Amino acid sequence: MSSQWWSDDDQLLEQLRDALSTARELPAGFVEVGKAAYAWRTIDAELAALTYDSAWDAEELTLTRAESAVLRTLTFSSDALTIELELTPHEVLGQISPPQRGTARLATESLGTDVDDVGTAPIDDLGFFIVRPAPNHPFRLVCQTAAGVTVLTGWISP
Known part of the structure; x- marks a missing residue:
């Protein structure tokens, strides 16, 4: 030049x-x-199976006069981790078992791939995490532990 x-x-x-x-x-x-x-x-993430959803109990509660709870509880299980979630209108509270440090990430679908992060939170020594704000559209949770274990939930509809 x-x-x-x-x-x-x-x-x-x-x-x-x-x-x-x-x-x-x-x-x-x-x-x-x-x-x-x-x-x-x-692809190497282990897919956790939904083993409990408090929405399943909602059918039984329709026969009572009590109002339905705002809180929704979900449990996902895999060979490596059990993930317990509580969905509120404002946040996603969770705990992994066995307890260990890591990162929890909520992702939504974008153009056929789950790449849009809607929230990330650290997982503390006791396995607890809180992600704010709670998404108002379907999302999935990816938990990555400090030990290198990655567990992915199925799609969650709030």
């Missing part, structure tokens, strides 16, 4: 415009393959 390139602002701006327009011209299939590859990042 000649020294003229650095002294000519118009040529520099033209080169930059060309570089930016080239970067935007990605084939749509290439972008979709990238998104699909990113979706596989949790």
Whole structure:
């Protein structure tokens, strides 16, 4: 490159415009393959099965005069962890068992992949975590422990 390139602002701006327009011209299939590859990042996560949902008890309570509770309780089980959740209108409270440090992340579906984080919280020594605010649309929970265990719940509809 000649020294003229650095002294000519118009040529520099033209080169930059060309570089930016080239970067935007990605084939749509290439972008979709990238998104699909990113979706596989949790493929090694163990899927926890829903073993209890307090909404199941709601059918029995419809025969009584009591108001239904605002709190919803869910339990997910896997070989590595048991995850107990309480959903309130404002937060998601949880505990993992056996208790250990880690990170809890709520994710929602975006273009076929669960990549939009809606909240992340640390898991303390006792296995407790609180994620605020609670999402008002379907989400899933990804728990990653300090020991390297990753457990993924199924989709949760608030």
